[in-house]
Amino acid sequence: SQTIHQWPATLVQPVGSPLSLECTVEGTSNPNLYWYRQAAGRGLQLLFYSVGIGQISSEVPQNLSASRPQDRQFILSSKKLLLSDSGFYLCAWGRTRGGGLTVEQYFGPGTRLTVT
Amino acid sequence: EDQVTQSPEALRLQEGESSSLNCSYTVSGLRGLFWYRQDPGKGPEFLFTLYSAGEEKEKERLKATLTKKESFLHITAPKPEDSATYLCAVRDNFNKFYFGSGTKLNVKP
Numbered sequence: 001s002q003t004i005h006q007w008p009a010t011l012v013q014p015v016g017s018p019l020s021l022e023c024t025v026e027g028t029s030n031p032n033l034y035w036y037r038q039a040a041g042r043g044l045q046l047l048f049y050s051v052g053i054g055q056i057s058s059e060v061p062q063n064l065s066a067s068r069p070q071d072r073q074f075i076l077s078s079k080k081l082l083l084s085d086s087g088f089y090l091c092a093w094g095r096t097r098g099g100g101l102t103v104e105q106y107f108g109p110g111t112r113l114t115v116t
Numbered sequence: 117e118d119q120v121t122q123s124p125e126a127l128r129l130q131e132g133e134s135s136s137l138n139c140s141y142t143v144s145g146l147r148g149l150f151w152y153r154q155d156p157g158k159g160p161e162f163l164f165t166l167y168s169a170g171e172e173k174e175k176e177r178l179k180a181t182l183t184k185k186e187s188f189l190h191i192t193a194p195k196p197e198d199s200a201t202y203l204c205a206v207r208d209n210f211n212k213f214y215f216g217s218g219t220k221l222n223v224k225p
Contacts, residue, residue: 027187030210043203044160051211061210073170090159094211101147102211107159 001028006091006108019064019078021088021111024032026072029031032094032102035066037087038110044090050074051100083090119143120206122216129223130137132193137219139204140186148207149187149208151180153216192224 003026013019025031032051036044044057048066056066063082067075074091089111094102120141123130141149148167151219152160167181173180176213177198179190189202201218 029161034213036215039187041217042212043217044213044214046213051209092159098213102207102213103148103165104162105150105213106162110157111183112157 002093002106004091004093004106004108006089006111008111009109010112013081015083015115016070016080019076019081019085019113021089021091021113023039023074023076023108024072025093027094028072030071032055032096032100033068034072034092034094034105035094036090036092038090039087048076061112074097081115083115088111088112119213120204120216122204122219122225124219125217126220127222129194129196129221131223131225134190134192134194135208136191137189137202138186139189139216141204141206141214141221142185143208143214147209148211149182150205150207151178151189152203152205152215154203155200173216184192191221195220196223196225 005024034049035047036093038044050056050068053068064078091108095104097103132180148165150165151163154160160208163182169184171182178193180189199222201220205213205215
């Protein structure tokens with residue numbers, strides 16, 4: 001079976017500090033991978049998605065970046081955090097079927113980031 | 117601009133009182149509508165994917181339906197454990213997902 005891991009679960013960081021959040025998937029190969037941010041009481045905002053190693057699409061211009069160094073590893077980074085970066089960060093993997101489109105999407109447990 | 121709107125924002129039901137949640141969308145090149153359940157502090161749990169108008173899918177007390185402009189999540193005889201936020205999302209031709217803000221369901225015993 002497939003599992004998705006995210007760490008850390010919670011993080012408190014000062015403004016201007018760097019960030020690195022990691023997501024790994026087990027039990028599948030060549031998944032589509034996604035990073036989302038969820039503000040309190042709101043829906044999910046797509047930040048980045050990747051269809052393969054080194055292939056990253058950015059959806060929201062900001063001070064965040066993403067990388068996919070291995071097939072099942074997806075990393076979200078920032079060089080300098082802003083207060084507005086606080087939120088619940090979710091990684092997801094997409095099961096694909098013919099043509100590479102995601103037909104099912106499974107989320108990790110999330111990372112709660114507070115920037116102080 | 118592509119948009120997904122869910123209503124109502126919150127719904128309170130008595131145990132056993134059936135109801136429906138709505139998800140309307142304006143997305144060019146729709147390639148799937150997805151429903152999720154999210155418990156507080158956790159990642160969303162995938163429920164269903166619907167692809168074409170008229171399609172229906174069921175899981176326990178939940179049934180999702182799709183028309184050309186909206187989807188409904190019908191909850192039949194809900195139980196307290198069905199309390200959660202239900203999210204819908206649409207995927208376009210480029211594998212991008214657009215989420216609604218969710219409906220927070222509270223089922224009272």
